[in-house]
Amino acid sequence: MASSTSSVIQVRDVIIIGAGPSGLGVAARLHEPLPAANFTDDEHRRFHWIKQYRASKTTTKNQRKGAGKQRNASVPSTVTPELDLLALDASGKSWMQRWQGLFKTFDISHLRSPMFFHVDPSERDALLSYAYANDRSDELRELHGCVGKELSKYQRKKRERMGRQQQNIPTIDERDRKDYYVPSTPLFFSHCDCIVDRYQLSDTMLSQEQVEDIRYDYVRDFSDEQKIFCIKTNKGCHYSKIAVLAIGGNPPQIPYPLKPGEMEGATHAMDIKAFPPLYMQKKIANKARTNVLVVGGGLTSAQIADLAARRGVSKVWLIMRGPLKIKHFDIGLEWVGKFRNVEHAQFWNSETADERCKKIMDARNGGSITPYYKKIVEKHIATGRVDMLLHTTIDSMKWDPSSKIWDVSLKGERQDLPPIDHIYFATGVGTNFESLPCLQSMCHDYPIENCGGFPCITEKMAWRKDVPLFVAGRFAALQLGPGAHNLIGARIGADRIAWSIQEMLGTEEGGDRANWTQDKFNYLTGRGSRYDALANIPVAG
Template sequence: MAEGDAATPHVHDVIIVGAGPCGLAVAARLCEGMPAANFTDEEHQRYHWIRKNKHQASVKNYRNGNETRRANTGFKQPDFLVLDATADRWMAKWDRLFKTFDISHLRSPMFFHIDPAERDGLLGYTYSHDRERELTEIRGCVGKEVSKYQRKKRIKSGRQPKNEPTVDERDRQDYFVPSTPLFASHCGCLVDRYSLRSNMIRNENVLDIAYDYVDDLSQSTKLFTITTGKATHYAKTVVLALGGNAPSLPATVPSEAAAAITHAMQIKEMPSAPVRAKIANKKSTNIVIVGGGLTSAQLADLAVRRGVGKVYLLMRGPLKVKPFDVGLEWVGKFRNFEQAAFWTAEDHEERWQKIMGARNGGSITPPYRKVLEKHIAKGKVELLLYTTIAEKQWDAASSVWSVSLSTTSRSSPVSAAASDSSSATDDDELPTRCRVLPPVDHIYLATGVACTLDGVPCLQTLRDTHPVQSCGGLPCITDDMAWRQDVPLYITGRLAALQLGPGGGNLIGARTGAERVSWAVQDFLREEEKEGGGAGGTGTFNFLTGRCSRFEALSCDCDE
């Protein structure tokens, strides 16, 4: 995208901050004129035919015999720029983390993707490229439904009714997880389809976002001024497509031990170089992994596969096992009910409580529970539930940690069965026992990252000039995903969870957020174009497809 000369800086229609899944979803949706959320399959076929043949026919005037080419009915794409702090390409941080953790398959089902054109875009891509072998079934979700007659018969016979499946057989094809290369290929397909490989992505860290009048560019309309470490950019609208906040280490870690304790989001190699050197020299190695989510299980498995002698996996609560990071009721056939209850909540506090209840902390998938059980049986992994680090000291001479643990006596620390955290009592009322681990070579913190307004420093100026309320650290944005009604800064991803729900940070949240944000951005740009006297680029297409009133065409001047 052209930036203009130094005298007249270029003003973009949209600047997207973040080139991850949420940013790519927004960019693709802004370039898609016929999104799946707006059209049926039959309408898609009809409109695609119109677009395909719009330049292949001429219109002949029956009075004078003159032929004229049809007017261009193409969809007008906005001029946008993408800023990302990691790299100048799409999905750079996503790809790095998946490669670092050696993740073979995603956790999300097939209908969790970012293709704006088709609801089954990922599934269709898989079969059209003969890559169905790269799918793995999510077991325990799909099953045959029990009829009302069968249910009554079981009750009359005295048999205990079985738990019915959350998803019926008709949707079985959706409940597979794609491989990491398959999903990456599908994202690359979207980038190629919408021509998103140009120089529209800049590797720049956004430092500040301001919204005000810019004398040299516009004295009647406010613009966004985005300041990065390399340049200053201007835009009519901004889309924040950020992930979580920057990870942080405990303040008690001495500087000389910083290389021996790592947050999962900052891992560059697994295990670390000193641990690999010990493994190569056939020395004993021990590492500690803290966290109760899927990342902790993935790191434990990866460490064992790469030669670490002993992994101590610490969880401060029970081991929770479920297919997705939200409950099946938010994914299966009843998800519309849960979403409706979420959107009709009386206030943001109620929505926040629903989000916390739906996510309910970290969890692992059933396949990874089996992996952990195998490692536990071999003595490679020790799973310590309801356990925290009471004290840790760094021995600079031997370059190892001395770690003391504190475990509450709720359950067996080596049990890999899922526990019900709802029956837990106050930690202060439970007996605890202490334990000192053998010398630990490295500590990994797979504790996740927070997502709050305070963790986004580039928004501080905007918060000072255009303050908004927050709940649970999240901004209380409008129903149009805007910062405020008078500020066209739109938010998607985890930071927009109060509008998107518990899945706001997932792929389904990325797609839903992109749809809602794109509608708002296009409406804003359309209104601005009308005020500026510009002509819309979609009027002819709407006339041909019957999307709007055809009487609007009568206002045009026609030659007799």
């Protein structure tokens, strides 16, 4: 769709705030006319009807306007150039740039997510297909002991007969073993680049800007009858009919109050620029003893501890306030496999937002590390390079700026530590949409309910029914479930958001739906009961 312009401002169709997995997923899905169905055949049939309907309408328009020009043969048929889309991201000028930076910083060789966790809307097994098509299957690493926990139908019946049936065992078919590999980091990002190229999501539609405020109101230079979004950034203002919030969470914060002079000796994992810091690199180069304290019980804490040991740090102290949790994924297998619809059905049937929020917290159950990294950390512990302290927190900490050393005392099995050179907080990011600076105007002008820090958005993923601000990623968890934080949530969220956006833009365009009977329209789009379409068919006498 062409953008609406006036003599003063340009109003785009869609502005996506965030160029990470959720933002890329939405952009790709909006340019894919025949996405792979995530749920039912009815939905997939609806995609085919929409493609036929829109193609017919476009042809009619071109005939009326005499603009029946052929599309450039070099442009793939999947591209929809009519959509005027802009993405804004503070991290860089290319898609997934912040992700690439973090993966490089932590020296992560493979993702945690299985092969069917990706943002390609064209096919559920797109990442696996890409690996084999490009002879890169050797970059896949099997998740040992993952599929082995699952039982086939025959095995379950046999255990039932023997009275050995265990409870809460995921019923994922053994034939899906191929899914339970993880891709290498270069393979995953190569696939993301392939998505960008396929849908022509070039860097020209992405601008490096920090979004400071979002408003939805009438703009005199555009219309007195239709509200639009005014998105203020550090470089100016952008206008759009629809906006998509696709950010990863609140800005990272260290959970302990630090004075300005102490910030040199402590870093949140999401803010690491150089590892280890320069003053520690000098000590390591001079063969001096160095100690690092890592706070956190998730996978990032284990990755930092491993990286510090490999980079020459003499001793790493890894503390966590709870027990050590070992899981292949952030969420349980029952939420990951093909049969996750059972858990999702229970989630969607929850009567209140509080019930959904509780299910999310129970499913994620705090930070965890993978069996793969557990073995790595155990090797470092065996060699004396890492010491892990469970059920332990920081009691006090004092920074000496002259010697660049921390004096830290703990609460737990051990109270004292040797002088610490640097503290890394791998404590994740918060989830409270009302504290986001860019949403202050929206929360004031269009307040919505807050449940556990998550916004209570509509089933169509919108802020409110009268506000076309769609929410993707972590902040959409009350609609997407515990997987909203992960790549699978990015793809499913993009699918639902794209449906809503296409419905809005289609309605705005008008069209030839009047030529269809309502029964036929409902039948072809999978709405309501299909048997209603038979009601008006004359019965032969």
